[in-house]
Amino acid sequence: RKEVEQDPGPFNVPEGATVAFNCTYSNSASQSFFWYRQDCRKEPKLLMSVYSSGNEDGRFTAQLNRASQYISLLIRDSKLSDSATYLCVGLTFSGGYNKLIFGAGTRLAVHP
Amino acid sequence: ETGVTQSPTHLIKTRGQQVTLRCSSQSGHNTVSWYQQALGQGPQFIFQYYREEENGRGNFPPRFSGLQFPNYSSELNVNALELDDSALYLCASGTGSGGYTFGSGTRLTVV
Numbered sequence: 001r002k003e004v005e006q007d008p009g010p011f012n013v014p015e016g017a018t019v020a021f022n023c024t025y026s027n028s029a030s031q032s033f034f035w036y037r038q039d040c041r042k043e044p045k046l047l048m049s050v051y052s053s054g055n056e057d058g059r060f061t062a063q064l065n066r067a068s069q070y071i072s073l074l075i076r077d078s079k080l081s082d083s084a085t086y087l088c089v090g091l092t093f094s095g096g097y098n099k100l101i102f103g104a105g106t107r108l109a110v111h112p
Numbered sequence: 113e114t115g116v117t118q119s120p121t122h123l124i125k126t127r128g129q130q131v132t133l134r135c136s137s138q139s140g141h142n143t144v145s146w147y148q149q150a151l152g153q154g155p156q157f158i159f160q161y162y163r164e165e166e167n168g169r170g171n172f173p174p175r176f177s178g179l180q181f182p183n184y185s186s187e188l189n190v191n192a193l194e195l196d197d198s199a200l201y202l203c204a205s206g207t208g209s210g211g212y213t214f215g216s217g218t219r220l221t222v223v
Contacts, residue, residue, distance in 0.1 A: 004154075041200075041219075042216065042217075043202055043214040043215060043216045043217050044155065044202070044214055045214070087154055087155075094168075095167075095168055096167060096168070097160055097162065097167045097168035099145065099157045099160060099168055099170070100145070100147075100155075100157065100204070100212065101157070102147075102154030102155045102156070103154050104152070104153050104154045105153075105154050
């Protein structure tokens with residue numbers, strides 16, 4: 001079983017739609033979680049951190065539920081420019097160092 | 113601008129050859145991690161260097177090795193290349209506390 005698992009994609013949605021991505025993690029030692037965005041053939045870029053209290057950044061809302069080991073990302077009013085792959089990422093401290101554990105990513109395609 | 117520079121951006125190698133990929137870290141960052149991203153997959157942790165010492169390693173064979181230099185730049189070396197080594201190789205620099213900046217990657221094709 002992978003440490004971080006995401007919804008398989010792709011998600012194809014019209015502009016203006018609300019889309020939700022789900023992610024689960026298996027390593028309870030993971031300290032922090034993030035959503036990264038990766039455009040085609042580019043490097044991953046941090047979209048937002050995820051907190052148990054939930055956090056919002058404009059049209060984006062992220063939520064962490066430690067009890068169920070579940071992470072979500074909600075995108076409201078989708079724009080064409082939101083088309084990308086969204087990576088769910090956990091930060092784990094083990095063996096004296098931090099490392100990022102990535103999910104396989106969920107591709108989002110927003111169409112006119 | 114990312115602040116982390118990787119070179120080369122693309123290269124093609126033949127199976128069995130050796131390759132060296134380079135990464136210059138962001139100013140103030142003393143930790144560098146390397147990741148391999150195969151097509152359609154998320155990045156997989158290869159190893160991490162902190163102050164010129166390898167302090168963490170993922171599930172990769174010993175033919176994947178690295179170096180970190182006093183200026184915190186880094187190299188990833190892969191010996192005896194295999195077809196499955198074809199991937200995007202990403203370097204990420206950070207402070208060790210979790211904030212990482214990724215370079216734009218090196219796309220390696222092994223034929």
